[in-house]
Amino acid sequence: VAELSRPTRLIDVAERAGVSIATASRSLAGAPGVSPSLAEQVRRVADAMGYVANAHARSLAGGHETSVGLIVGEIDDPYFSEIASGAIAAAAETGRLVQVCHAGDPVELLAQIRLLRASNVGAMVLAGSGLVEPSLESASNAELDAFMKSGGRVAVVGRHGLDAPAVLPENVAGGRAIAQHLIELGHRRIAVIAGPAALTTVADRLEGMLDVFGPAVVSLSHHSFNRQGGAEGARLALADHPEVTAIVALSDVMAIGALAALRELGVQVPREASVSGFDDIAVAADVAPSLTTVRLDMAAIGAEAIRLTGGDTPTSIGTGHELKVRESTARRR
Amino acid sequence: VAELSRPTRLIDVAERAGVSIATASRSLAGAPGVSPSLAEQVRRVADAMGYVANAHARSLAGGHETSVGLIVGEIDDPYFSEIASGAIAAAAETGRLVQVCHAGDPVELLAQIRLLRASNVGAMVLAGSGLVEPSLESASNAELDAFMKSGGRVAVVGRHGLDAPAVLPENVAGGRAIAQHLIELGHRRIAVIAGPAALTTVADRLEGMLDVFGPAVVSLSHHSFNRQGGAEGARLALADHPEVTAIVALSDVMAIGALAALRELGVQVPREASVSGFDDIAVAADVAPSLTTVRLDMAAIGAEAIRLTGGDTPTSIGTGHELKVRESTARRR
DNA sequence: CTGAAAGCGCTTACAG
DNA sequence: CTGAAAGCGCTTACAG
Numbered sequence: 001v002a003e004l005s006r007p008t009r010l011i012d013v014a015e016r017a018g019v020s021i022a023t024a025s026r027s028l029a030g031a032p033g034v035s036p037s038l039a040e041q042v043r044r045v046a047d048a049m050g051y052v053a054n055a056h057a058r059s060l061a062g063g064h065e066t067s068v069g070l071i072v073g074e075i076d077d078p079y080f081s082e083i084a085s086g087a088i089a090a091a092a093e094t095g096r097l098v099q100v101c102h103a104g105d106p107v108e109l110l111a112q113i114r115l116l117r118a119s120n121v122g123a124m125v126l127a128g129s130g131l132v133e134p135s136l137e138s139a140s141n142a143e144l145d146a147f148m149k150s151g152g153r154v155a156v157v158g159r160h161g162l163d164a165p166a167v168l169p170e171n172v173a174g175g176r177a178i179a180q181h182l183i184e185l186g187h188r189r190i191a192v193i194a195g196p197a198a199l200t201t202v203a204d205r206l207e208g209m210l211d212v213f214g215p216a217v218v219s220l221s222h223h224s225f226n227r228q229g230g231a232e233g234a235r236l237a238l239a240d241h242p243e244v245t246a247i248v249a250l251s252d253v254m255a256i257g258a259l260a261a262l263r264e265l266g267v268q269v270p271r272e273a274s275v276s277g278f279d280d281i282a283v284a285a286d287v288a289p290s291l292t293t294v295r296l297d298m299a300a301i302g303a304e305a306i307r308l309t310g311g312d313t314p315t316s317i318g319t320g321h322e323l324k325v326r327e328s329t330a331r332r333r
Numbered sequence: 334v335a336e337l338s339r340p341t342r343l344i345d346v347a348e349r350a351g352v353s354i355a356t357a358s359r360s361l362a363g364a365p366g367v368s369p370s371l372a373e374q375v376r377r378v379a380d381a382m383g384y385v386a387n388a389h390a391r392s393l394a395g396g397h398e399t400s401v402g403l404i405v406g407e408i409d410d411p412y413f414s415e416i417a418s419g420a421i422a423a424a425a426e427t428g429r430l431v432q433v434c435h436a437g438d439p440v441e442l443l444a445q446i447r448l449l450r451a452s453n454v455g456a457m458v459l460a461g462s463g464l465v466e467p468s469l470e471s472a473s474n475a476e477l478d479a480f481m482k483s484g485g486r487v488a489v490v491g492r493h494g495l496d497a498p499a500v501l502p503e504n505v506a507g508g509r510a511i512a513q514h515l516i517e518l519g520h521r522r523i524a525v526i527a528g529p530a531a532l533t534t535v536a537d538r539l540e541g542m543l544d545v546f547g548p549a550v551v552s553l554s555h556h557s558f559n560r561q562g563g564a565e566g567a568r569l570a571l572a573d574h575p576e577v578t579a580i581v582a583l584s585d586v587m588a589i590g591a592l593a594a595l596r597e598l599g600v601q602v603p604r605e606a607s608v609s610g611f612d613d614i615a616v617a618a619d620v621a622p623s624l625t626t627v628r629l630d631m632a633a634i635g636a637e638a639i640r641l642t643g644g645d646t647p648t649s650i651g652t653g654h655e656l657k658v659r660e661s662t663a664r665r666r
Numbered sequence: 667c668t669g670a671a672a673g674c675g676c677t678t679a680c681a682g
Numbered sequence: 683c684t685g686a687a688a689g690c691g692c693t694t695a696c697a698g
Contacts, residue, residue, distance in 0.1 A: 007450055007483070009675060020685045025677060035683060050476075052451035056389035057675030060690045067432070067452065075408070076418035076615070076632070085409035088435050097452055099400070099432045102421055117340055118385035119400065119430055143383075150340070227615070256619050282409070282560070286589045288621020299409070342691060353669045358693060368667060390691030393674045 008051045017045040028053070059120050068123040068309060069099045069116035070302075071109065077226070077253060078281035079298060083127050083157065086302030094310060096122075103128060110140045117143065123153035123309035127302065129201035130160035136198070137161050155308035157301055159200040165308040167301050170321040171201055174294035175208025177323045178248065178276050181292070186332035187246040187274060188216045193233030193258060194250045195225035205250050205278060218244060223254070230257025238265065238273075245273060245332045252277035252284045252293055259287060259328070270330035280324055289327035296321055341384045350378040361386070392453050401456040401642060402432045402449035403635075404442065410559070410586060411614035412631055416460050416490065419635030427643060429455075436461060443473045450476065456486035456642035460635065462534035463493035469531070470494050488641035490634055492533040498641040500634050503654040504534055507627035508541025510656045511581065511609050514625070519665035520579040520607060521549045526566030526591060527583045528558035538583050538611060551577060556587070563590025571598065571606075578606055578665045585610035585617045585626055592620060592661070603663035613657055622660035629654055 014024035019042060026034045027042035028051075034042075055066050070087050072080040088098045099121060103109040109128070116124055124147065131137050141162050144154055154164040158171070182190065190213055195202045202222070210217065219241045223229030230249050234257070237244060247262075249255035255277030262269055269275050269289055277284060280295035301319050308317075347357035352375060359367045360375035361384075367375075388399050403420050405413040421431045432454060436442040442461075449457055457480065464470050474495050477487055487497040491504075515523065523546055528535045535555070543550065552574045556562030563582050567590070570577060580595075582588035588610030595602055602608050602622055610617060613628035634652050641650075 007479070010677095011675080021676080022678080022685055022687095023683085026684090029677085031677090033683065038683085050447065052447045054393075054675050055452040056392040057690090058677075059389040060387075060393055060674090060692085061676040062678075062690060066448075074418065075414055075421060078411070078414075081408055081411075081414035081417075084414075084433070085407065085435075088408060088433060092435065095448075097432050097434065097448060099430050100417070100421060101430065102418075102425065114383065114385045115399075115428075115430060119388040146340070227619075256616070260619060283589070283616045283620070286560075286593060286620045287616070288619070288623075290621075344691080354692080355669055355671095355694080356667085359668090362693085364693090366667065371667085387691050390674090391693075393676085393690090394692040395674065395694075 007054070008049045010051070010053065013042065013046045013049055013051050016049065017042045066095060067097045067099055067119070067121045068125065068306065069101060069119070069121040070125045070127060071101045071103050071112055071116075072127045073104055073225070074102060075100055078283065079251065079253065079279050080127060082281065082298035083302035083305075086299030087125060087127075087306045090303035090306040106131070106136050106140060110143060113140055113143045113147070117147050117152070121152070123155070125305045125309060126154070126156040126160060127305065129158050129199040130156070130162075131198055132200055132203050133198065134161045153309040155305045157305055159204065166316045167304045167308065168316050168318050169201075169296050169301060170318055171204035172208040174278060174296065174321040175205040176212050177321065178278065178292075178294050179209040179212035181323055181325065182246050182248065182274065182276065182329065183212060183216065185274065185329060188332070189218050189241070189243050190216050190246045190248060191219040191237035191241060191244045192217055192221075192248045192250070193230060193237065193254055194220065194222045195229070195254065197222045199225075202250055209248065225251055225254065227253055227257035227260070230254030231261040232257075234258035234261040235265070238267070246329070247273055247275045249275065249277050252279045252281045252291060255291055255293070255328075256287055259289075259291075270328055271333070274329040276329055284324070285326065292326045292329040293324050294321050295324050340387070341382045343384070343386065346375065346379045346382055346384050349382065350375045399428060400430045400432060400452070400454045401458065401639065402434060402452070402454040403458045403460060404434045404436050404445055404449075405460045406437055406558070407435060408433055411616065412584065412586065412612050413460060415614065415631035416635035416638075419632030420458060420460075420639045422632075423636035423639040439464070439469050439473060443476060446473055446476045446480070450480050450485070454485070456488070458638045458642060459487070459489040459493060460638070462491050462532040463489070463495075464531055465533055465536050466531065467494045486642040488638045490638055492537065499649045500637045500641065501649055501651050502534075502629050502634060503651055504537035505541040507611065507629065507654040508538040509545050510654065511611065511625075511627050512542040512545035514656055514658065515579050515581065515607065515609065515662065516545060516549065518579075518607065518662060521665070522551050522574070522576050523549050523579045523581060524552040524570035524574060524577045525550055525554075525581045525583070526563060526570065526587055527553065527555045528562070528587065530555045532558075535583055542581065558584060558587065560586055560590035560593070563587030564594040565590075567591035567594040568598070571600065579662070580606055580608045582608065582610050585612045585614045585624060588624055588626070588661075589620055592624075603661055604666070607662040609662055617657070618659065625659045625662040626657050627654050628657050
C-alpha cells in the first residue's frame, strides 16, 4: 500500500484521478458542485491510495477541525479515565481525535487551553471541576471565551462559571441519596471526608449531603481528591471522633483510601463503621468490602460532553445517578 | 489578556515589536542569527501578548512537531491509563501534547495510524501489545515504516515486529517470578487464565510461567483481557478442574474478575484457592483480598516510551519488575 | 544581524 | 460542473 516515504497528498490523488485539486477536494468533502459520478470516482482513487488529508493543511485552510482537546485532572484517576474512554469513543464515531491534557490547577489550565488553542483544536472539553471562587477561573475563562468567539466549541462537565453547554453530573441529588441511605441505616455520628473546598463538585456533593445529614455530621475535613487524601481523612476523623459510625467519602478513590486506613487501624467495615463513596468507578464493586456508592456513569458523561461540542444544542443536560448499595455500609449497631 | 476574537499571530507580535516576522520567528525559536537583545525583547512582547504559535502553520511550514500520538487498547483499562498518565506527564515536560487513540484490532490500528499521520504528529507510541502472527501486523507496520522514513519517530511498548525503539516490560521474567512464588507455596495443580493467544504480551508471560510450572499446569485457557474474561476463565477452570489450588491470571484486571467469580461461587481466597495477577495496577492492593502480582510500573513505561521518541537512542530498554506478595496467595493446604 | 519571498497542503470564493 | 488562484500562519533558504 504505502511504499512512499511521505504521505499521499491531495495533488497525488487529483493527478491519478485526472482532475484538479479543487475538484478532488470537493469530491472528498462531499461538497456540492461536482457531478456525482466524478466525485465517486475520485473517492475510489483516494481510497485505493490510502489517502488521508493532512489535518494541519486542512485546518490552516479553514476546513473543519478533526481534533478535540480534553482537559482532565489526572488520566490515572478512574473517574477521569472513564470519562476519557467515553469521550474518545464518541469522538471516534465522527472521525475525530482526542488530545488529552492534564491540568491540576488554574495556572496549568490556562497553559493547556492556550496550547490547545494554538494546536487549533475545533473543540475543547473541560472535564475537571469548576471552581467555587470565580476570580480563579477568570483568566482561563477569558481564553475560552476568545476561543468560542473565534468559532471554537466548548463543553464542560459540571458547574463552571462559563457560558458553555454543560453536562451536569447530579452531584447534589447524589449527595442527598447517599446521605439518605446512611440516615435510614440509623447513623447519627457521621464523618465526611471531602475533596478540596475550592471545587464546585465538592461544594455540590456536600450541599446535598448536609441537607439531609443536618447535625449528624460530627466531623468534616478537606483533603486531596485521591487515595492518599481519603486515608488521611479517615485517620484524622477517627482520631478526633472515635464515636463515628459512618465515614462518607466524596469520591470512590477517597473511599478506597479510607478503607485501606481502616484496615490498618483494625477497624472492621461495615461492622464497626460504614464507609461510602461517590462515582461508582469500575473497581468499586471489587474492593474489600465492596463499596456502597452513587453511580454517575462517567463514560456516558464523557460521550455526552463530546456530543455537545458537535451539535447545536447549547443547553445543559443531566445524566442521572443511582444509589448502589453494596457491602461497605450496614445498619448502625 | 485576550480580548481579541482570534488568537494572536506571529505577525501581531512582529508588528508590536517592530521587526519582521522572520526575525520574530527566529527570536521565539531561539534560532541563531538574531542579536540577543532583540530576541529577548521580542520574547517579552510575545509573552505579554500571550502568544502561542499556531501548531498547524508551524507544522505545515516544516517546523518541529509538538504533538505525539499514543495508541492504547482502552484508556479505561488501568494498565493503559497508567501508561498514558506517565506518557502525558513526560510529553508535557517538553511542551508536547498527547493524542490518545483506541485501537482494539489490526484494522482499527491501521486506521488510527493513518489518522495520526494525517494529523501530522511528530511521533507515535504504540502502547498495545504486538501480535504473534507477523502477517497481521504487516499493513500497520508498512504505514509506520513510511512514517519513520518521512522523519516521524516511533516507539513501541513490548515486542512488535517493527524496527523501532522499544520499552520492553519484563514479561518473561515476571511470569517466571510469579510462577516461582506459587511453586514455592506448594501449588501443583494450577489453572492459567490467559488473555488472547494472538498477543506477544500473552505469549511472553506464558512462556515465563510455563518454564517454571511445567506439568503443574492442569488448565490453560484464553479469554478477553478484561474483568469479564477473568471471571469466565475462573468459572470454566473450576468447573472442569475442581482439583485446582491456584489460579494464575495474566493481568490484574483479569485476576479481579476471577476474584469476583470465586466470591460468587463461594470459594474462599486464598484458603481454598490462591489467585495471582500481573501488572500491579493501583487498585491491586485494595481489592479483596489484596492481590499478589508482578509490578511493572506502567507510568514509568509510558514516560520512557515518550522519551524514546525524543532522544537519539534507538535502543531497547527494560524497566524492571518486582514480585508483590499480598493476601491472595497462600501455602497450599 | 535582518528582511523579502517562497512554500508547506489544503479549502474556498471567484471565474468561466 | 470544473479549474486557476488566493490565502490560512508559519519556517527557512536566499539575499543583502
